[in-house]
Amino acid sequence: MSKVDGRAIRVALLGCGTVGGEVVRILAEQGGELAARAGAPVELAGIAVRRPDKHPELPPGLLTADAAELVTRDDVDVVVELVGGIEPVRGWLLAALRAGKSVVTANKALLAEHSGELFEAADASGADLYFEAAVAGAIPLLRPLRESLAGDRITRVMGIVNGTTNYILSAMDSTGAGYSETLDEASRLGYAEADPTADVDGYDAASKAAILASLAFHTRVTAADVHREGIAEVTAADLAAARILGRTVKLLAICERVTDDNGVESVSARVHPVMIPRSHQLAGVGGAFNAVYVEADAAGELMFYGQGAGGAPTASAVLGDLVAVARNRVAGGRGPRESAHAALPVRPMGQTPTRYHVSLSVADRAGVLAQVAQAFAGHGVSIAAVRQRDADDRASLVVVTHLAPDAALQSTVDEIGKLDVVHEVVSVMRVEGEDQ
Numbered sequence: 001m002s003k004v005d006g007r008a009i010r011v012a013l014l015g016c017g018t019v020g021g022e023v024v025r026i027l028a029e030q031g032g033e034l035a036a037r038a039g040a041p042v043e044l045a046g047i048a049v050r051r052p053d054k055h056p057e058l059p060p061g062l063l064t065a066d067a068a069e070l071v072t073r074d075d076v077d078v079v080v081e082l083v084g085g086i087e088p089v090r091g092w093l094l095a096a097l098r099a100g101k102s103v104v105t106a107n108k109a110l111l112a113e114h115s116g117e118l119f120e121a122a123d124a125s126g127a128d129l130y131f132e133a134a135v136a137g138a139i140p141l142l143r144p145l146r147e148s149l150a151g152d153r154i155t156r157v158m159g160i161v162n163g164t165t166n167y168i169l170s171a172m173d174s175t176g177a178g179y180s181e182t183l184d185e186a187s188r189l190g191y192a193e194a195d196p197t198a199d200v201d202g203y204d205a206a207s208k209a210a211i212l213a214s215l216a217f218h219t220r221v222t223a224a225d226v227h228r229e230g231i232a233e234v235t236a237a238d239l240a241a242a243r244i245l246g247r248t249v250k251l252l253a254i255c256e257r258v259t260d261d262n263g264v265e266s267v268s269a270r271v272h273p274v275m276i277p278r279s280h281q282l283a284g285v286g287g288a289f290n291a292v293y294v295e296a297d298a299a300g301e302l303m304f305y306g307q308g309a310g311g312a313p314t315a316s317a318v319l320g321d322l323v324a325v326a327r328n329r330v331a332g333g334r335g336p337r338e339s340a341h342a343a344l345p346v347r348p349m350g351q352t353p354t355r356y357h358v359s360l361s362v363a364d365r366a367g368v369l370a371q372v373a374q375a376f377a378g379h380g381v382s383i384a385a386v387r388q389r390d391a392d393d394r395a396s397l398v399v400v401t402h403l404a405p406d407a408a409l410q411s412t413v414d415e416i417g418k419l420d421v422v423h424e425v426v427s428v429m430r431v432e433g434e435d436q
């Protein structure tokens with residue numbers, strides 16, 4: 001990477017949609033201030049979009065449909081990628097990094113699968129790779145993990161990292177709104193991915209969990225290492241069951257670094273719906289807001305909160321990275337490189353301790369509770385609380401467990417579903433947080 005001497009930092013922007021459009025607007029409105037902060041003017045060298053003819057608002061001289069040509073042009077210092085998806089973006093960014101161009105990207109899907117080779121390409125040429133916008137939108141979260149907490153030992157990162165699903169679950173919980181109408185609204189507001197199944201099926205949150213676990217635990221964790229469940233299976237019955245217990249349902253990403261009884265360390269990363277008490281701070285996080293807890297040995301508990309999706313909030317994180325890259329270029333230095341020295345193994349979901357809430361419709365007769373309790377005991381699962389309510393010839397039984405390996409809890413639920421006395425397994429969901 002070369003130092004720039006007094007000249008402008010030249011930026012190739014790839015993609016000018018929800019986020020890219022806001023980056024262009026803020027660069028135009030705040031260009032003077034950003035130049036003062038960066039130490040050099042920051043100028044657009046070109047903008048690649050799929051259909052240049054659809055962008056009358058942009059200077060025609062800057063527009064191109066040929067991103068591959070733009071990223072390695074001699075007059076480009078930095079590539080800002082806001083297209084999304086893996087191919088062809090991966091090839092463009094590898095070519096840019098190999099040519100010594102620094103990269104700023106919001107592309108979590110790409111980073112969760114290919115950050116290793118992107119960092120290696122950046123190292124080979126001495127370029128920077130920044131991606132604050134890829135996780136939790138505007139919230140400064142990756143920079144604290146990469147830099148501020150580099151002297152501490154992080155043990156847990158847990159929170160709401162997908163705005164679209166949080167928007168949907170919040171609306172279903174508070175107004176009883178339907179699933180699809182709320183998803184359409186989240187897309188209209190610019191929160192959802194181009195293919196919103198990436199949001200509702202948990203792929204987007206799983207990509208973010210992989211990025212968070214990699215940075216927090218100094219280990220390469222990819223999307224394939226993350227246990228993933230989305231919100232498509234969350235029903236009105238689940239929300240009603242949660243409400244009876246004073247809980248609500250959130251889609252959480254949970255990344256942990258644990259040491260087992262033999263002193264062996266591993267990491268785990270998972271994304272799934274969770275029932276949490278309404279008194280929990282995450283329960284109050286509504287709409288497209290995100291919130292993430294970080295626990296570290298010396299720092300204790302930290303919480304990060306703010307807008308996790310949307311054009312302007314995401315552009316804020318992109319521009320912060322752009323200023324950082326520009327400062328590095330002006331000073332002739334580099335930002336943080338990949339830190340994967342711990343190289344810890346990934347623990348499978350089945351061995352991860354979780355707690356379950358199980359809501360059952362059962363026959364209202366003697367011995368039923370004993371049979372259900374026996375199924376839990378047979379799998380070594382200890383029960384924390386049981387509630388029973390009677391209605392005609394049926395009863396509803398709610399069981400909340402203590403921590404047990406997830407595989408043991410799954411087997412217990414499978415066995416309970418087959419008991420003659422159980423009419424229906426109404427709701428099964430993992431729980432976090434203590435009841436008041």
Ligand SMILES: NC(=O)c1ccc[n+]([C@@H]2O[C@H](COP(=O)([O-])OP(=O)(O)OC[C@H]3O[C@@H](n4cnc5c(N)ncnc54)[C@H](O)[C@@H]3O)[C@@H](O)[C@H]2O)c1
Pocket residue numbers: 014015016017018019020048049050051065067081082083084085106107108133134137190191192193194308309310311314
């Ligand atoms: N929207 C958000 O709230 C948000 C938040 C954080 C991260 N992100 C990420 O930011 C990225 C962009 O998201 P968005 O919501 O702005 O998407 P978008 O669909 O609104 O915009 C995508 C842009 O990419 C361009 N493009 C597509 N294919 C191209 C090609 N082959 N060559 C050149 N240009 C091409 C399109 O013309 C468009 O301008 C994605 O990686 C997304 O995951 C989005």
Ligand SMILES: N[C@@H](CCO)C(=O)O
Pocket residue numbers: 134135136137161162163164165191192193199204308309310
């Ligand atoms: N689709 C993503 C955008 C922010 O990364 C979300 O809803 O959170």
Ligand code: NA
Pocket residue numbers: 132133134135136137138139140141142317
């Ligand atoms: Na962020």
